[in-house]
Every structure is written in structure tokens, then in C-alpha cells.
Amino acid sequence: MQASGFQEIVLAVEHLTVYQETYMAVQDVSFVLPAGTDTAIVGPNGAGKTTLVQAVLGILPHQGGTVTLLGKPLSRRGYLAFQVRQQVAYLPQSFLFDRRIPMTVAELVGLGWDQLKLQLPWIDNRRRRFAVEGALYRVGATHLLEQFISGLSGGEMKRVLLAYCLVRPRRLLILDEALSGLDVQGESDFYELLYELKREEGWTILQISHDLDMVRRHCDRVLCLNRGLLCQGEPEVALSPENLFAAYGSAFVRYRHHH
Amino acid sequence: MFGELTHIVELFQFPFMQRALLGGIMTGCTGGLLGSFTILRQLSFFSDALGHSALLGISLGLLFGINPSLILLPFAIVFALGVTYLLERTRLWTDALLNIIYSASLAIAIIILSFVGHYKGGLTNLLFGDILAVGEQDLITSGILLLITTIFIGLTVRIQMLITLCEPLAIARGVPVTIHRTVFIVLLSLVVGVSIKAIGVLLVSAFIVIPACTARLLSRRFFSYIPLSAGIGASSAVVGMVCSAAFNLPSGPSIVAIQLGFFLTATLRGLFSAQSPT
Numbered sequence: 131m132q133a134s135g136f137q138e139i140v141l142a143v144e145h146l147t148v149y150q151e152t153y154m155a156v157q158d159v160s161f162v163l164p165a166g167t168d169t170a171i172v173g174p175n176g177a178g179k180t181t182l183v184q185a186v187l188g189i190l191p192h193q194g195g196t197v198t199l200l201g202k203p204l205s206r207r208g209y210l211a212f213q214v215r216q217q218v219a220y221l222p223q224s225f226l227f228d229r230r231i232p233m234t235v236a237e238l239v240g241l242g243w244d245q246l247k248l249q250l251p252w253i254d255n256r257r258r259r260f261a262v263e264g265a266l267y268r269v270g271a272t273h274l275l276e277q278f279i280s281g282l283s284g285g286e287m288k289r290v291l292l293a294y295c296l297v298r299p300r301r302l303l304i305l306d307e308a309l310s311g312l313d314v315q316g317e318s319d320f321y322e323l324l325y326e327l328k329r330e331e332g333w334t335i336l337q338i339s340h341d342l343d344m345v346r347r348h349c350d351r352v353l354c355l356n357r358g359l360l361c362q363g364e365p366e367v368a369l370s371p372e373n374l375f376a377a378y379g380s381a382f383v384r385y386r387h388h389h
Numbered sequence: 390m391f392g393e394l395t396h397i398v399e400l401f402q403f404p405f406m407q408r409a410l411l412g413g414i415m416t417g418c419t420g421g422l423l424g425s426f427t428i429l430r431q432l433s434f435f436s437d438a439l440g441h442s443a444l445l446g447i448s449l450g451l452l453f454g455i456n457p458s459l460i461l462l463p464f465a466i467v468f469a470l471g472v473t474y475l476l477e478r479t480r481l482w483t484d485a486l487l488n489i490i491y492s493a494s495l496a497i498a499i500i501i502l503s504f505v506g507h508y509k510g511g512l513t514n515l516l517f518g519d520i521l522a523v524g525e526q527d528l529i530t531s532g533i534l535l536l537i538t539t540i541f542i543g544l545t546v547r548i549q550m551l552i553t554l555c556e557p558l559a560i561a562r563g564v565p566v567t568i569h570r571t572v573f574i575v576l577l578s579l580v581v582g583v584s585i586k587a588i589g590v591l592l593v594s595a596f597i598v599i600p601a602c603t604a605r606l607l608s609r610r611f612f613s614y615i616p617l618s619a620g621i622g623a624s625s626a627v628v629g630m631v632c633s634a635a636f637n638l639p640s641g642p643s644i645v646a647i648q649l650g651f652f653l654t655a656t657l658r659g660l661f662s663a664q665s666p667t
Contacts, residue, residue, distance in 0.1 A: 187561045189560045222555060222558060231553060231554060233550070234611070237550070237611050240547075241547055244547045246547060246564055250544065251546045251612070
């Protein structure tokens, strides 16, 4: 926490280096996320984007550098204080879990509310239910409450996952291409909803995205990643043709100019 | 028909039958509880390999003159943890590796048993189960195991749900996934080890897998799916035991046949109901 007058730093990453076996997947990356900002990570496939966010969350261990979330350090092996964990929500890449798992929307969103401590299953049922109904109402999905997750459409699933993030107050949302596989119409609706909630909740967002137009429209900052950090800054600067060329190579820049 | 009924009622007077019933209820419950997570985590084949390896444990006990009941459970735990470690380290496919492990342990066990002359006759009982073999000590072990499993699942059910749904999501929420996975594997190997006597090494995994699949066909709500799986496990074990005693059939295959009966009924119900396919 910083003194008033300064913008609070939600996430600080310094010289982060992550190896996957012997391959250096993320090399000496440093950046900060001030509270309330929306930062996009862009870069070609295999650039280490998912590795970077998974290391920031402690899902993968890191070998060099430091990660500080809400003022608390993340250990090399991925331990982070529980109070901080509660304030961070993460949606993995194309969250395609096994739809054969028997679960209702209420049960899934309820998992987002839970403290995940040792407790009897029926404890806090009423409070959980209240929070779940409230979260589903805010994403316009009240009617899905008792639906089975096996029957949801892609767009409905995204709303349900947003409710999973929303069901408890959070400070930081980390989205790994949370929208891939959604039709264009549904995508713009979803972003509208996401940014409305972001304003209301005061979320800070870190998201991986391939949609550079969306990034230009919505994001405050962009990180261009290709193992190392090639550039960072406001979208107009970071997504200039020169920087895109450096990140993606010539083919991608030609593609962007023709479309 | 009436004669058969009297015969069954008479059977209940025997202590061995009462033990078998009680044992069936308890192991059926435990198998159903753990099985409900086992099938969702796609560990069904793993439980099969555990069952086959139990024979190796028993045969080693016989070879070295140690009571097989004493060696079985420690062996099952060590074996399960060893296999888990191997699966995480190897670059081979899980099902291929498990196939190697269970055929190899079966082969080695049969070879060892051929040296233990007096146990040759007992091989069928080991492979297919024997309700007469369920003793008081086994009932106590089963009871403790059911208690531990119920408490463990009861206190961590939402954690288990999140791990089952998506491991990275659970890690991001601060769940010590490795510890939970290990505890689950240990419990699974214990329940397989305890169930071996009545069900037999070849069929024990059916005890874990079939009732859970039946429950999955009948329910898509997690909090009814788990108790349903335990209930189906217990009731098919009881019905199977009774049939086994009444018609003098091997107990393991009888239980599995009953489990299959429940499963097919659930499948037919799914086919004929107006609901979307499950």
C-alpha cells in the first residue's frame, strides 16, 4: 500500500525469469499494474504469455526476480498469503473444462465465493446462495442459476465465469484469453459488461489478448512480450507498426495493414 | 421360489453373512465416495492398476511368511505413491504406462504364488473374491476407512470440486493441490486394498468406477451425485453379496453383475427420458 496521492500498485513484477525445464520461457520481465488500470499482454504464440501470468499467480514456480501482489511477496515456489489470494480472480485460457462433470451454475459460482478452508459442506449455505444470486443478477444470468454447466452456450459460460469472479470483492482480475471461441457479437456485449463491472468494482485487470483492436479501444497499457518484454506503454505507442514488427515479425504487420 | 427366500433368510443367521453384509455396505459406500471423484479425474485405469498390484503385495507376503493382511495396505500406499511419481516424471502416455504396471505386477505375482505351494487353491479367491474371507478385523478396517473418507470428503468437498474442475484455477486460489492429490491417492489405494478380499483383485476397480458412472447418469448436480454414488455402491454390494450366498456364486462377480444391472437401468432411463442426452 502506498500513501495517498500516489496510485496504489496492485501488482509489481521485477526481473521475473521463468524456466520450463531447461527452456527460458520468460526472461527478465518487469512491469507494474497501478490500481484500476487495464493492461493487455500481446505477443505471438509461444511468446510466454500464459507462462508469465501463471508465474505471477504462483501456478508455475519462478527462478529469478520478484512478484509482489497487493504488497505481499510471492515465494519462488508459488506461496502467497491467503488474504491476497482471495482478492485475485483468474480465468485460465479458453476455460474448457470437462463438460461431463456434473455441476450446476449455482455450484460453480459458489466455488468462487468459498474460502476453500476445511469446513462442513452446509456451513454458510444461505450467505453463499445470496452472494451467488447477486453475482448472477449482475451479469444478467439469473435464469441460469439451476442450469447444468453441460448445457451452457459459450456466451452463457463466459457470463457465469464472470459471476465466479464477481461473487466476492476482488482487486485484480487475470484473464488468459478469456474470450477466445466466442462469436463477435457476444464478444462486444461481454466487453461492455466487463468494463461496466470494472468501473463499479474498481477492478485492476491483466489480460492476455490477440484482439489488438479491442486492446486499442479499452486498455490503458500494453506489454509486448516475446520471452522478454519488447516494449510497454500506452496502446498507441506500444502497438505502433515498429513495435508490432519487433514482436510479431513482418508477416503480422502486413496482415494488420490489409485488414 | 419360496424355498429360495427361506434359504436367504436362513443365511442371514450366519455370522459370516452378517459380516459380509456389513462389510459390503461399508466398502460400497467408501468405493462410491472416492469413485465419484476418481472417474471425473480420469483415474479409473489407475484404480485398476492398484487392484492388480494388490496381488503382488499379497504374494510377497506369502513368500516371506508375513500375514498378507498386514502387508497389503502399506504395500498399496507405497505402490500408489510410486506409480504417481512415475506418471508425473515420465514422458510416456498414462494409459500405456499403467498397462505395463498392472500386467507386470500380475505376472510377477502369479510367478511368486507358484512357489507358495499351499496357496495355489486360493488363487481363484484372490482373483474373484470370497465373502467367507471377510473377518472381524477387516470390518474394523473398513469402518475406520469409511469414517476417514467421509470426514475428508465432507470437509474438503468444495476444494475437491475445484481441483476436479480445473487444477490451475485451484492453485490460483491457494489450494495445496499436490497435498490433496496425494491424500486422495492414498485413500483410494487403501479402499482398493481393503476391498480385495471380498471382490478380488481383478474386479475391485469396478467397485470404484461403475456405481459412480451410474450416479453420473442419474444426476448432474454435484451435491446429489456424490451421496448417490455412495448409496449405489453400498446397495449393489449388499444385493451382490446376498445373491452370491444364495446361489453359491463367487462374490466379486456377483457384485459387479448387480452394479452392471443398476448401470444399464440408469442408461435406459437416460435413453427414454425427454431430457437432453447426458
